Amino acid sequence: MRARAASVQAQLEAILLAWGMPADLAAETAQVMTDTDLAGIDSHGVGLVPTYDAMRRAGQLRLDARPRVLRDGVATALVDGGAGLGHPPAAFAMRLAIAKARQAGIGAVGVVNSHHFGAAGWYAALAAEAGCLGLVTSGTRTLAMVPPRGAMPVLGTNPIAFAAPAGEEPPMLLDIATTAAAANKVRAHAMRGKPIPEGWVVDADGAPVTEGEAAVAQVFAKAEGGLSPLGGAAAGHKGYGLGLMAHVLAGTLTGGSFSPIRLRTQAKDEPDNIGHFMLAIDPGAFRPAGDFAADMDAALGVLRATPAADPGQPVLIPGDPERAARAERLAQGIPMPEALVAQIRAVAEAAGAPFLLVAAA
Amino acid sequence: MRARAASVQAQLEAILLAWGMPADLAAETAQVMTDTDLAGIDSHGVGLVPTYDAMRRAGQLRLDARPRVLRDGVATALVDGGAGLGHPPAAFAMRLAIAKARQAGIGAVGVVNSHHFGAAGWYAALAAEAGCLGLVTSGTRTLAMVPPRGAMPVLGTNPIAFAAPAGEEPPMLLDIATTAAAANKVRAHAMRGKPIPEGWVVDADGAPVTEGEAAVAQVFAKAEGGLSPLGGAAAGHKGYGLGLMAHVLAGTLTGGSFSPIRLRTQAKDEPDNIGHFMLAIDPGAFRPAGDFAADMDAALGVLRATPAADPGQPVLIPGDPERAARAERLAQGIPMPEALVAQIRAVAEAAGAPFLLVAAA
Numbered sequence: 001m002r003a004r005a006a007s008v009q010a011q012l013e014a015i016l017l018a019w020g021m022p023a024d025l026a027a028e029t030a031q032v033m034t035d036t037d038l039a040g041i042d043s044h045g046v047g048l049v050p051t052y053d054a055m056r057r058a059g060q061l062r063l064d065a066r067p068r069v070l071r072d073g074v075a076t077a078l079v080d081g082g083a084g085l086g087h088p089p090a091a092f093a094m095r096l097a098i099a100k101a102r103q104a105g106i107g108a109v110g111v112v113n114s115h116h117f118g119a120a121g122w123y124a125a126l127a128a129e130a131g132c133l134g135l136v137t138s139g140t141r142t143l144a145m146v147p148p149r150g151a152m153p154v155l156g157t158n159p160i161a162f163a164a165p166a167g168e169e170p171p172m173l174l175d176i177a178t179t180a181a182a183a184n185k186v187r188a189h190a191m192r193g194k195p196i197p198e199g200w201v202v203d204a205d206g207a208p209v210t211e212g213e214a215a216v217a218q219v220f221a222k223a224e225g226g227l228s229p230l231g232g233a234a235a236g237h238k239g240y241g242l243g244l245m246a247h248v249l250a251g252t253l254t255g256g257s258f259s260p261i262r263l264r265t266q267a268k269d270e271p272d273n274i275g276h277f278m279l280a281i282d283p284g285a286f287r288p289a290g291d292f293a294a295d296m297d298a299a300l301g302v303l304r305a306t307p308a309a310d311p312g313q314p315v316l317i318p319g320d321p322e323r324a325a326r327a328e329r330l331a332q333g334i335p336m337p338e339a340l341v342a343q344i345r346a347v348a349e350a351a352g353a354p355f356l357l358v359a360a361a
Numbered sequence: 362m363r364a365r366a367a368s369v370q371a372q373l374e375a376i377l378l379a380w381g382m383p384a385d386l387a388a389e390t391a392q393v394m395t396d397t398d399l400a401g402i403d404s405h406g407v408g409l410v411p412t413y414d415a416m417r418r419a420g421q422l423r424l425d426a427r428p429r430v431l432r433d434g435v436a437t438a439l440v441d442g443g444a445g446l447g448h449p450p451a452a453f454a455m456r457l458a459i460a461k462a463r464q465a466g467i468g469a470v471g472v473v474n475s476h477h478f479g480a481a482g483w484y485a486a487l488a489a490e491a492g493c494l495g496l497v498t499s500g501t502r503t504l505a506m507v508p509p510r511g512a513m514p515v516l517g518t519n520p521i522a523f524a525a526p527a528g529e530e531p532p533m534l535l536d537i538a539t540t541a542a543a544a545n546k547v548r549a550h551a552m553r554g555k556p557i558p559e560g561w562v563v564d565a566d567g568a569p570v571t572e573g574e575a576a577v578a579q580v581f582a583k584a585e586g587g588l589s590p591l592g593g594a595a596a597g598h599k600g601y602g603l604g605l606m607a608h609v610l611a612g613t614l615t616g617g618s619f620s621p622i623r624l625r626t627q628a629k630d631e632p633d634n635i636g637h638f639m640l641a642i643d644p645g646a647f648r649p650a651g652d653f654a655a656d657m658d659a660a661l662g663v664l665r666a667t668p669a670a671d672p673g674q675p676v677l678i679p680g681d682p683e684r685a686a687r688a689e690r691l692a693q694g695i696p697m698p699e700a701l702v703a704q705i706r707a708v709a710e711a712a713g714a715p716f717l718l719v720a721a722a
Contacts, residue, residue: 071646071647073465073466073646074435074436074465074466075435075436075465075466075467076465076466076467076642076646076647078647078648104434104435104436104437104465105434105435105436105437105469106436106437106467106469107467108466108467108642110647133609133610133614147664147667147676148676148677149669149670149671149674149675149676149677150667150668150669150670150676151667151668151669151670152667152668154663154664154667154676160603162602162606162609164606164609164613172602172605172606172609174602174603174605174606176598176599176602176603180592180595180596181595181596197594197595199560199593199595200595204668204670205670206670206671224668230591230592230596230599230600231541231591231592232560232593232595233558234541234542234558234560234561234593235541235542235591237537237677237679238537238591239591240679241523241533241535241537241679242521242535242537242603244533244535244660244664244679245523245525245533245535247660248494248523248525248533248657248660249494251660252525252653252656252657252660253494253642253644253647253648253653254647254648255647255648255652255656258656258659258660258663260663261659261660261663281437281469281610281614283614285432285434285437286432286437286439286471286614286615286616287432287439287614287615287616291616292613292614295613295616295619296609296613298619298622299605299608299609299612299613299619299622302515302619302621302622303508303515303605306508306511306512306513306515307511307512307513307565307585308510308511308512309510309511309512309565309566309567310510310567313510314510315508315509315510315511315515316509316510316598318598318601318602318605
């Protein structure tokens, strides 16, 4: 089924409302999640509803939370996510960072006591829409990344997102996991019978696992081994360091939890206390904003004009694939496997929310 | 020859003074360059003296420049490097960012009209020594990175450095090029007859070049092809985006040049106008500084205790290899090939500076 985007958004909003989320926050969260599916990031949008439902039932997620400022300075702040879903406090924090950037040239807002917030790029893009540069990192709930020399995962797929506005060009938007590949990408490769590239998955001896089923087992089922950091066997220290940077900014700076420590003692109904980091920079604090936009256009234009190895496959700007997916999915609908549609139907029914998904024309 | 570190520093200071650099800036630049060699980053320290000399003679470098504040805000500033070497304005800018962080919680200082500044990590470490988190990126002079799908290089090896202080543990210090490998690392592999790992170097068709001599030619001699971004063939869009982020913060935000545009029109004696970006964050703006330090210690301790694939090779913290190199080189001296020693002797003589290098005991 390819579902109409508007129906996905309405469905998400109805479920979140039925779960007790305040109306304004439910509307915004549904927007973030739908935009994420429209951008082609299926792993971070509507597909997470069953997971969120399970956490809510376990008492780990307080859906009625409202973000609240704990500390407020001229260019910094700390926001309490109230153990709710991460989308509302993350959006609130980036808006606060943008407001501070407009006053002080730069604003950094941390979020503590939060949860999964979807795709980091959504919040970075919010800064670019407001004419600011945006940088976002986040802590993570699970263990996934095996550091160089290691036999066990100790970091997550801690994301880094960055956005910068241009003039005529659309904004640059980067949104990456600091692992070599996302866990779901390993599964997708295995399902299509493709070999897993060396440098994506390692076993407990640090040796590459390239056979599909074995790689999936290593990532999803076994305690030892897991995903390699960005850079793989030859340069994994770079991805490891970037992942740790993402955690230090989002977790250590804010008072968020560090998964390998939290997981040792966490009770089943104890919130995860995930942290996020939101930075906004007003280019007008450094030079006339029009000059910045003109230079962004010039740089992005040069990158697009790079001679291509295959003239039919031009060089892209970070953000182009997501924009192309959005245009296609707004027209054709958001792909939803039948199993997911059935899960959404069941979750809606259990919550007392209407089933609203409609196939695209 | 392994030269005593103190003699390398004295030699650098004498040459820089003879070139007309103000005494305080010559002392600091000699310190930055010597620390970089001590950290094992031979490509960014004393080995650059002949390159700096050639640029100075070509009129591209104004050695008598003194950094000057162009714009000053509560949490941001822009510094003019005066077309001199990048070390003085970069250190000046990070100190200014730290001072702003102490007042406003965060400080971001850009540098424009600068030049090569050595290793980005030195400036990030400055923030950590002052109890702040530090983030540094830089523009670059040359073209090196071929973007995914591209046939020609359009970005440099634009670095990202990040440092964070801890309590009992030494600071975390990450300092990476956003290419899969540094150009000099390709040369070092080729010289030792080692094959070049796939994902480091590509030709004009985007195909991997793994034979040593061919890879060196591709990187150093040919206009087409070059270094792959961090992530290589499977995830090069990540390194490409990170490299562009480094340039946007350091170059576009400050008014620095973008190499593929500058190189089209630059006169031989025209300064390169490289930009840098310095960010400092005071953890005390977010939570009690002692709590931050304690959580850093806990996280770094967990990472060190990661079960290792080979128990004789424990998992490291970003910064450990540089600290180990420093201890070894302070004791044993800084390795300097005879050819470099001869070059330094010639540069010193031509500048009217004494030759001061002394072998370590």
